[in-house]
Amino acid sequence: MMLTENDVVLCHVDDLKEGDTKGFLENEAGQDLLFVVKFNDEFYGWRNACPHVNNAPMAWRKDAYMDAKKQHVACHAHGALFEPGSGLCIQGPCLGKTLEKVPVYVNSIGMVSILLTDIN
């Protein structure tokens, strides 16, 4: 896959262990625009914005978006839990709502990227 100006390379597949999350495009307050999660060896990208309130940041510490059991993405405002692959909230104040997806692409050499047009 050829990279274009529209591609934003985030990391390599080996940079994250299974069940890890990592945030990207940090603002001046130290908060990420989006994060990726490696779950069942797949990569998923989500906006760092819990649907319980406008743009609520979700991690409790930089890059820490998973619950302690590393089974669900969590919003560490009130403990809402989301399915890592579908983004569906299965517990918490935004029950039934879904995280905003950022499509993630993995190329033949394992580089994980998103498209600029998907986040603007």
Place this chain on the structure above:
Amino acid sequence: MKIVGLETIIFGVEDVASCATFLTDYGLFPVNVTETGGRFEALDGTAVVLAHASDKSIPASIGNGCMMRKTVMGVADTATIQAITEELSKDREVRQLADGSIESTDDSGFVIGFQVTTRKELNLAGEISNVPGSPFQRPVNHRAVQLEAGPIRPRTLSHIVYFVPDPVKAEAFYVERLGFRCTDRFEGAGPFLQPAGTLDHHTHFLIGAPPFMQGVEHFTFHFGGPTEVMQNGYQFIEKGYQAFWGPGRHIMGSNWFWYFNSPFACHIEMDADMDLHDQNWSPRAFPMGADNSQAFLLRYRSKWSPGKDTPHNGDYE
């Protein structure tokens, strides 16, 4: 009933080590902490207590992912323990624990405890501003900003905020059974509550919410003043922790605030300079909303002045 305030809040967590780091970085003193939990104390000895989620010695979770297992209130004397025991025994179980405290359940299902307070009396001046014409000034040559002065320490447990399914019933329990007073109210949300043994604007705030949300919105410790809140919050962010709201100043209670996400399925706040009220105070009621919650909100700026690196177009943000 002379309930003086919060004594300890007990959490059951999966990742004790991460939670311990979080509370230590917040400024609390770890006391007898092992890989299975321990105490994290403020300057006066009030504390957050951590235990592993599977620990059978702490009360069970109420569900909904709530990690807060028990709120212990400090009382002035054993007579108050006796009075609460008699009152609550009328319609619910009151357990006598080996440490002399009692344990029961409030009308929302939260486990509550009461013990004779062991908080240490603090004799530490808070933040004093040099104000022209004011009789209260900092001593000459005392600096307001001392960045080299080591970690900032929370002074005492301040308040806890519960999501409750029936705020009217929840309020009635604290007011009618435990002698709390409503000091102010968010209409359609719930009351700020003050027990009889303190003048703090609130030690509890209740927010009505659907049953699937029952749990904790936040808890917080009092700090020595707005500068400590700002400085400690800023250092917290530098360590990678994630702010949610603040720094700013509330209208009801007037306390400075800065809210952060936490690994406890609720927010944690840093607060300072809360109003004190007695029986001469008349509660106010405001509609719930941001406009009635924040007198002002501050914003961080990473660059604040043009300088030698300023480009020709003058941008410096």
